[in-house]
Amino acid sequence: MKYLCLAYEEERIFSEMTEAQWHELLQETLDYVADLQRRGKLVLTNALQSATKAHTLRIRDDELTMTDGPFAETKEQLGGFFLIEVASEEEALKIAAGWPSARLGTIEVRPVEEELRPESRY
Numbered sequence: 001m002k003y004l005c006l007a008y009e010e011e012r013i014f015s016e017m018t019e020a021q022w023h024e025l026l027q028e029t030l031d032y033v034a035d036l037q038r039r040g041k042l043v044l045t046n047a048l049q050s051a052t053k054a055h056t057l058r059i060r061d062d063e064l065t066m067t068d069g070p071f072a073e074t075k076e077q078l079g080g081f082f083l084i085e086v087a088s089e090e091e092a093l094k095i096a097a098g099w100p101s102a103r104l105g106t107i108e109v110r111p112v113e114e115e116l117r118p119e120s121r122y
Helices: 011-015 020-040 089-098
Strands: 002-010 042-047 055-060 063-068 076-085 104-113
Touching: 002 011, 002 089, 020 042, 020 076, 089 104
Parallel strands: none
Antiparallel strands: 002 076, 002 104, 042 076, 055 063
């Protein structure tokens, strides 16, 4: 089963890191990614650019509204994602807990619907 893991992080924490701290975290993350790839667990992973470059769109009553940045007022913002394919939810949670930035932010783990079910969306 596939799980999408969303990494929510506070940009301030990363911008306040020393260059050495940043490179240490980066290398730890790259090593973890390589391990997941080697074990056949990682489908895809990408970091996202700063939330300051985001746009939030809504259409209500056929009217488009667009704002700069994320819609939610929060310190933690979506910083990246990783899509994994594993045998169980327990394994997905274990992998997410091992993601290095989980120590600095939050990882949301959600099962992926392979196709929309006609009987229910959720």
